[in-house]
Amino acid sequence: MRSPWRSLVAVSLALLSSAGSLLANYSVHEKRTHIPSGWALNRRHNLTSTIPLRFALKQKNIEDIGNYLYDVSHPKSPNYGKHWTATEIVRTFVPSNETVDIVRSWLIASGIGRERISLGRTKGWIQVNVTVEEAEQLMNTEYNVYTHMSGKEHVACEVYYLPQHVQPHVDFVTPSVHFDAKLTRRSGGGGGGGGSAPPARDIGQPGVGNTPKTTGTVSGIIGELEQCDKYITPICLRTLYDLFYDPVATDKNSYGIVEYTPQAYLDSDLQMFARNYSADLIGKKPYLVSIDGGYAQTIHKNFSHNGESDLDLQYGMSLVTGKQTLTLYQTGDLPEGASFNDFLDAIDGSYCTFEGGDDPTQDGIYPDNLPGGYTGPKACGTVKPASVISTSYGYNEADLSPFYAGRQCAEYAKLGLMGITILYSSGDDGVAGINGSCLNSSHIPSADGHIFNPSFPGTCPYVTSVGATMVKPNATVFDPETACMEVIYSGGGFSNYFAMPEYQKNVVDHYLTNYRPDYPSTIWNSTGTSRAYPDISANGANYVVAVDGEFHLIYGTSCSSPVVGAIFTMINDARLALGKGPIGFINPTIYSPEFACTFNDITEGSNPGCGTAGYNTADGWDPVTGLGTPNFSKLFALWLLLP
Known part of the structure; x- marks a missing residue:
């Protein structure tokens, strides 16, 4: 399936390049290098279908979490053993109001009504139900349907773009390039790099995971x-x-x-x-x-x-x-x-x-x-x-x-x-x-x-x-x-x-x-x-x-x-x-x-x-x-x- 896939990618990137002004202020946010084992490109997704688009917001101070942990865990630190409360952790890492406002404002400016935008309880993500066509316009991409050897289907893109001013505030988007974000429960096929791996929730099943x-x-x-x-x-x-x-x-x-x-x-x-x-x-x-x-x-x-x-x-x-x-x-x-x-x-x-x-x-x-x-x-x-x-x-x-x-x-x-x-x-x-x-x-x-x-x-x-x-x-x-x-x-x-x-x-x-x-x-x-x-x-x-x-x-x-x-x-x-x-x-x-x-x-x-x-x-x-x-x-x- 590699040749048809590469052809589709080439056409897609050519179309994106021709967009000129649309891409002027956009940069690649994530790109997938291969289709996981067991999956094959099936067809372009229906433009009128709805998908639950989720933007994982950048956690405030998350890049410093290792330093914070080191500070209370190293025996030479003056703060050794001064562990945090759950409230302190939430307050330290919750996405900033600036992050929420920038991503929300971009969505509104792109034609997404305020009433359609939902902010998670802990401000960790923004969700908006959009049509495939809207998602493609938002992120300058194309969504396709992939079929697993088990017969299950999954929606994904090969690459997606975000505005440069939005990128620092978004960790990743789902569904997008990831194959551990399939749309249906028990869809099989595993996640991440292992197309044939069992889902993570099967960890307690005999023969799955590390067992004695x-x-x-x-x-x-x-x-x-x-x-x-x-x-x-x-x-x-x-x-x-x-x-x-x-x-x-x-x-x-x-x-x-x-x-x-x-x-x-x-x-x-x-x-x-x-x-x-x-x-x-x-x-x-x-x-x-x-x-x-x-x-x-x-x-x-x-x-x-x-x-x-x-x-x-x-x-x-x-x-x-x-x-x-x-x-x-x-x-x-x-x-x-x-x-x-x-x-x-x-x-x-x-x-x-x-x-x-x-x-x-x-x-x-x-x-x-x-x-x-x-x-x-x-x-x-x-x-x-x-x-x-x-x-x-x-x-x-x-x-x-x-x-x-x-x-x-x-x-x-x-x-x-x-x-x-x-x-x-x-x-x-x-x-x-x-x-x-x-x-x-x-x-x-x-x-x-x-x-x-x-x-x-x-x-x-x-x-x-x-x-x-x-x-x-x-x-x-x-x-x-x-x-x-x-x-x-x-x-x-x-x-x-x-x-x-x-x-x-x-x-x-x-x-x-x-x-x-x-x-x-x-x-x-x-x-x-x-x-x-x-x-x-x-x-x-x-x-x-x-x-x-x-x-x-x-x-x-x-x-x-x-x-x-x-x-x-x-x-x-x-x-x-x-x-x-x-x-x-x-x-x-x-x-x-x-x-x-x-x-x-x-x-x-x-x-x-x-x-x-x-x-x-x-x-x-x-x-x-x-x-x-x-x-x-x-x-x-x-x-x-x-x-």
Whole structure:
């Protein structure tokens, strides 16, 4: 389909060039380079059809959000720990009146009646229902209809222009060049660069996203320290990371783990695990917070539906002990499912309509009119976020557009400003994407791809990405661990979307100077200017987990993230007991020279993928295990000294 497409583009650009005076004060705002996989140009769109045109307004001060976050998160800053309120965040980033007035005035001057122009509740976007002909005149473009191999249709343009005085006030327009902004719900085909990727709201479906692996069931586990190279249990983790701490400020503290329906834990499994490995959990349950109809479903019972949640809760709850209530954020109903955005909507009401609101092809949309769907109102700022939040799910970065990923990444920065620690697992396929997928020359996940495929949200510079290690065969918990190289490989590498944050520049420069990978720059982001991940790691192999009435051995960075979350929750407990605040966004602190001694450096192993050996571990930070694994007592001591 490339030749007809190029011909159409040539004709379109020729017509635009002939417009002369019309384009004199216009500039290209966005342009697409290719049609995503699975889609084909069908026809010009009907000029009299109506489309909901949305202008995502430039957020005031958004370009400084990293600096604001750094200011309250760096241990040398005089404002360390002075976290913001939700009101302060809204006031700081809401689009200016000037931005709203300029975009609105341009629309009115272009013939759009005032009564047709709608401003979002948080002033994040302007919407106007227009005909295709009006949209084309507004933005000097042509709208076409594209057909997916599934038969679904999507409206988009190849390029669009905005007046030069309007451009600084608009982030992007939908629908336009993006293929994660389709018009109908459940249209299929994925988003962003990955035409065949499932929608973001399918993150809880079996086989979608980053899910734990198992080598089968085990029996007769004793749980002694001598067996930790074969079977990881809570005592192994406590010994590995020196996590011997009895919480004392549990009424002030909070730890949350996010699950996405239909993934669900079974209480019978939690009690089975408690009887064998965590007696103080017997009879206890997580505090369940239902988001958009989420509940611990029991219709589907198997490893694919229960393994993730059972793992997260059994170890998350064990390591913070039975004294600390763990909050389970169960997100999405059974028919619809949910995405990370749906969870973020629930904990931050300002996010619900931020930059145009959710994408109906990617995110769960509620009320849900499907049979058995949740018919209540969508959760929007109705849930209090915990001080530490761990999520063991993820996407390929390329499966989402840069705009979708960037919009979400900014929200993680806002949560960090409010003092919330956000953890995500880094992925289980080394330098490859989920299920070993790599990118082709168009940066689309493909069976014949050979370009490294980073994960998301781990590549967002405002979250803490957690990789995986393991106890070496025949070694003890007192010996150095290695990068996980059994069943899974620790996800790690360099983002294709996000720039390198200042906090990690020195350690990544050290790695690239002394241990630079010998791969052509065509298969990895070798610029040395992009966000590198993971940040830290924890054990991710041989976990003993009760699933559906049997003990399984489980592997994955899905294991690592809730463990790290428990460690930081216990550090918060100690700080809160002294009248101090939570640690919040931890990356500037853990990358600081003062904290270099608080991690166990991992210097063995690699993370293969995409037909290569991947990256190697090294002295200091590396793109396999990050800074290394945490030593609780050392982190505890230094964090108690901070304001």
